[in-house]
Amino acid sequence: MSADLAAVSQQLGITDAMLAGRDLQVYPQATQQLVLADTQVNGSAFLLIPAAAVAWQAMKAAAADDAVAIFLISAFRSIERQAEIIQGKLKAGMRIQDVLSVLAPPGFSEHHTGRAVDISTPGVRLLQADFEHTNAFAWLQSHAKQFGFYLSYPKGNSQGYQYEPWHWCFQRF
Secondary structure (H helix, E strand, O other), rough: HHHHHHHHHHHOOOHHHHOOOOOOOEEEOOOOOOOEEEOOOOOOEEEEEEEEEHHHHHHHHHHHHOOOOOEEEEEOOOOHHHHHHHHHHOOOOHHHHHHHOOOHHHHOHHHHHEEEEEEEEEOOOOOOOOHHHHHHHHHHHHHHHHOOOEEEEEEOOOOOOEEEEEEEOOOOO
């Protein structure tokens, strides 16, 4: 871990002991130019590296062809933004240990790469495990790999995160 990441972690109260025993990988921020992958109704822009953006659009269209609606709720996130999100949860009263079960420490999030997406479908609560009971999740399990996307954090994952059926990462380059 770089000195900068160590300093950010220290400011958030993240200790080496909290990260020990977890199969965490440092993910550098995207070095490629990020492009618009999608836009939500509220105008939120979701950025990804070009190959991931193209793959996302193709996957979303294929799902729609199969009458499955999927949409993005998160894509690229900078290291600074990751720290801000964690800080917000701490200010809301969450303990850092609990935060780290649902969010990667700054520098350890696949979102930094511009390849990770959080996906949802109409009619479900965002970022909740019950997404796994949707037609969208079943469709992703059957088809996402064709577009280069893989489920990052299945049940019992070695990184120590809660199960995230909504989190998929583009791994074809």
